Amino acid sequence: MKEIDALVVGAGAVGISTAYHLAQEGASVAVIEKESGPAMHQSGRNSGVIHAGYNPKPGSLKAEYCVEGNRQLREYCQDRGVPIREGGILIVARSDPEMMVIEELASRGRANGTDIRVLGEDEIKDVEPHTHGIGALQAIEGASFDSRAYVHALAGDASNAGASLFYDSKVRSIKESGKAVTVNTAKGRFMAKVAVNAAGLYADELADELADDMRVIPFRGYYAELSPAKTPLVNSHIYAAPDLNFPFLGVHLSKRTDGRVIVGPGAMLAFGREAYDFSSFKGGGLGKTLGWPGFYRMMMRSEFQSLARTEVKKSLMLRAIAKEAIQLVPELEARDFVRSYAGNRAQLVDRQGNLVDDIVVRETARSVHVLNAVSPGLTCSLPFGKQLAEQALSKL
Numbered sequence: 001m002k003e004i005d006a007l008v009v010g011a012g013a014v015g016i017s018t019a020y021h022l023a024q025e026g027a028s029v030a031v032i033e034k035e036s037g038p039a040m041h042q043s044g045r046n047s048g049v050i051h052a053g054y055n056p057k058p059g060s061l062k063a064e065y066c067v068e069g070n071r072q073l074r075e076y077c078q079d080r081g082v083p084i085r086e087g088g089i090l091i092v093a094r095s096d097p098e099m100m101v102i103e104e105l106a107s108r109g110r111a112n113g114t115d116i117r118v119l120g121e122d123e124i125k126d127v128e129p130h131t132h133g134i135g136a137l138q139a140i141e142g143a144s145f146d147s148r149a150y151v152h153a154l155a156g157d158a159s160n161a162g163a164s165l166f167y168d169s170k171v172r173s174i175k176e177s178g179k180a181v182t183v184n185t186a187k188g189r190f191m192a193k194v195a196v197n198a199a200g201l202y203a204d205e206l207a208d209e210l211a212d213d214m215r216v217i218p219f220r221g222y223y224a225e226l227s228p229a230k231t232p233l234v235n236s237h238i239y240a241a242p243d244l245n246f247p248f249l250g251v252h253l254s255k256r257t258d259g260r261v262i263v264g265p266g267a268m269l270a271f272g273r274e275a276y277d278f279s280s281f282k283g284g285g286l287g288k289t290l291g292w293p294g295f296y297r298m299m300m301r302s303e304f305q306s307l308a309r310t311e312v313k314k315s316l317m318l319r320a321i322a323k324e325a326i327q328l329v330p331e332l333e334a335r336d337f338v339r340s341y342a343g344n345r346a347q348l349v350d351r352q353g354n355l356v357d358d359i360v361v362r363e364t365a366r367s368v369h370v371l372n373a374v375s376p377g378l379t380c381s382l383p384f385g386k387q388l389a390e391q392a393l394s395k396l
């Protein structure tokens with residue numbers, strides 16, 4: 001194959017956004033994806049929330065891309081006819097300690113430039129009449145969108161701008177020599193001046209020794225959903241005040257663009273990187289996860305152990321998710337919940353057992369590796385992909 005400017009591995013939101021921005025800049029670019037289409041993993045199995053930017057710590061990459069990405073993504077969905085449902089996010093406090101979390105999130109949101117309001121008990125009812133709390137944070141710019149439709153639309157735009165997309169092509173390795181990079185796939189070799197690794201749950205494996213000190217550990221998020229008769233009890237998004245050590249966890253009720261209300265997710269170790277049910281080991285890697293020193297150290301941390309117990313319960317028992325959700329919407333009953341889908345989160349864990357909280361990108365002379373496209377990676381994807389494209393272009 002003739003050498004092109006850039007190869008992007010992975011047709012999730014991050015890879016497709018990178019390819020789109022590269023093509024827009026006039027670079028010749030090809031996306032190589034192992035599945036038969038885009039958004040088959042994290043970018044198609046998630047909560048579908050356009051986050052507003054009150055969670056990430058000010059100064060973090062996540063904060064910068066989330067706030068900018070929120071505005072760009074909402075505009076993109078409107079322009080391109082991608083299903084979107086505006087309505088804001090409500091984070092509800094049910095106790096004084098939770099109210100302190102709300103105040104911390106409000107201060108982060110203000111520092112990040114997010115449009116937020118702190119509501120008293122009575123004002124909550126104006127936004128979500130069936131929710132109960134002593135106070136809440138309302139993030140006006142939060143919304144729902146159809147993430148799969150978004151990545152498909154962006155893939156179409158990338159293709160129209162000149163990008164080529166190759167599906168059913170699993171990348172085995174990325175090798176650099178001199179001024180070229182070779183990407184070996186099950187279907188043959190591709191050569192380019194630069195490669196971008198946006199392989200999500202497998203990004204650490206393709207980064208090889210560049211990711212020696214970190215490992216992707218897949219956490220499976222299980223969702224329940226409300227029976228159709230109960231969906232009118234939720235207007236938009238209702239979140240419990242999170243544990244600030246693990247803000248990506250905690251139950252929320254979210255009205256999707258199709259009107260269904262998803263509840264969850266729980267989070268537990270997935271037995272394979274693409275294993276989406278209890279008995280599956282699909283995607284492999286369990287042995288490597290269990291043998292990773294960082295996994296052992298993470299499991300030994302006391303705050304993680306108590307959290308793991310709650311999260312495993314929420315993943316295994318529908319009534320454990322229901323119990324948390326009923327605290328947010330007391331009119332619900334256990335029988336109103338049914339099991340729904342699951343998605344696996346690529347969580348980077350370092351050798352010391354810390355869950356890496358911010359986006360991590362590492363580079364060599366001819367490659368850019370996205371090691372931690374951590375949540376809210378969909379919301380971040382437009383400005384983040386633009387930045388990755390710029391990093392790749394600087395190597396041409």
Ligand SMILES: Cc1cc2nc3c(=O)[nH]c(=O)nc-3n(C[C@H](O)[C@H](O)[C@H](O)COP(=O)(O)OP(=O)(O)OC[C@H]3O[C@@H](n4cnc5c(N)ncnc54)[C@H](O)[C@@H]3O)c2cc1C
Pocket residue numbers: 009010011012013014015032033034035038039040041042043044045046047048049050051169170171172198199200201202203206221265342343344345346373374375376377378379380
């Ligand atoms: C349960 C859950 C809920 C979430 N909710 C939200 C939310 O509401 N809002 C939000 O903003 N973010 C959310 N996120 C985070 C968001 O989904 C991710 O940050 C984002 O989708 C990451 O995109 P990505 O392109 O990096 O990865 P992915 O979407 O996983 O894409 C990686 C692609 O690489 C391909 N690939 C992997 N290995 C190879 C290989 N060897 N060769 C070729 N192709 C390969 C995969 O098949 C895949 O298509 C959630 C995540 C999860 C798991």
